Amino acid sequence: MTPRRATIVDIAEEIGISKSTVANVLNGTGRFSPETAERVHAAAERLGYAINRSARSLRSGRVGSFGLHLPAVARRLPFYAEFAFGAADGADAAHSDLTLFTREVDPARRFAVDGAIVVDPAPDADIVVALSRAGIPLVSVGAYRGIGEAEVSATLDARHDVLQREALTALRRRGRNRFVLLSMRRDLGAAWAEQTEHTFRSWCAEAGVPSVVIDVSAAPATQSATAVLAEVTRHGGDAVVCAGQGLAQLMRVALETSGVRIGEDLDLASFAASPAEMLDGRLTVLDLAPGAYGERAAELLARIVDGDRTALGHHWFEGAAVRVGQP
Structure with a gap:
């Protein structure tokens, strides 16, 4: 026999409060104290309560899902995964699912998401x-x-500008x-790649050192990396800074x-370090903390969907940090 699923009434009886207060806590609506919220969530977990997202969507008029779109290069860089x-963790905390959009988009497409x-x-x-037209x-x-x-x-x-300058x-x-x-x-075609190159050239000019920029593939083979090294050597480089994940590893x-001693003969840095790097x-690496970054983005979107106007506009993600390499 299938066990009966716990309900809001069960939670209310468990901790001795009204079912309307329990519903407000679980739905993130109404007014309640942090202590009450903690008691409700603890009881819900203890009783094995599972939120019925379909029922919630019918009541609220929402889909119960956030959309996520990643650039084409996402398949080659672990940052995006x-x-x-x-x-997904951030969407789950907001009682929503996460839908991954395909790269090709029909401008007339209808989106079954609450936000993206x-x-x-x-x-x-x-x-x-x-998305904006929709x-x-x-x-x-x-x-x-x-x-x-x-x-x-x-x-x-x-x-990025502050962190990259700190690393340099x-x-x-x-x-x-x-x-x-x-x-x-050339490969990313994103504002981040353009800004990174601008920051590099500006910092070099301010520091009074020559700047050399070599455009490389997002995922070069070892043979290509050897060719890039030859170009670095030709310019007499003693600090090689890699703009994308995986480049420093290659x-x-x-x-x-080639017998070059990293940290002694030459320093190697990554502006978007992979787990291996x-x-x-x-x-010397920039840890962009992609998991926390994604969770923060979903949390921000959830606030916007809930009508929190303080979530609009520009926000900084403060979870990224620089780690300086040691020989």
Whole structure:
């Protein structure tokens, strides 16, 4: 025999409060104290209560799902997968599911979501245009420029400029004076890639050191990394900064194969460290904390969907940090 599912009435009787208060806590509506919320959630977990999202959607007129759109390069970079898992956790905390949008978007498409998160959108991105025309609340992770820009509900961004400058300054203090940036601007086509290159050139000019930018593939083979190393050597680079995930790992293989001592002969840095790159203490890395980043984006979207006007506009994600490499 199938066990009876716990109900709101069961929770109310368990802790001795009204079922309307329990419903308010579980639905995130009405007024109640933090202590009451804690008691309700503890009892719900103890009794095995499961929220019926379909019933809630019928009552509220909401779909019960957030949308997520990732750039085409997402299949090659682990950052986006980790971000998506974090966004799923954030959506779940808001009692919503997470729907992953396909890359190709029909401008006339109808969206069965309450709101959407778009990560690193390109200028005039079809997905942003379609969502804005549909009147869907939208959080852009990274700056968006183009059609529908005024309809973007909120923007969430890490302090990339500050963090990148901090990493470059740390390398300069280690005596490095010939900096090379391995850029992904051509492949990513996002505001982040453009801003990264701008920050690099500006910092080098301010520091009085030459700047070299080499545009590389988002996921070069080891052979390509060897070719890039030859270009770095030609410019006399002693600090190689990789703009995208995975590049530093491939360059590390090429450097070690060539007998170059990382942290001694040359410093290697990543502006978007992968899990493998984080494990190498010799590398100077920016940990963008993609899981927490995704969760923060979903939390922001949930507030917008709930009508919280303080969630509109620009917001900083403060979870990213720099770790300076040690020889």
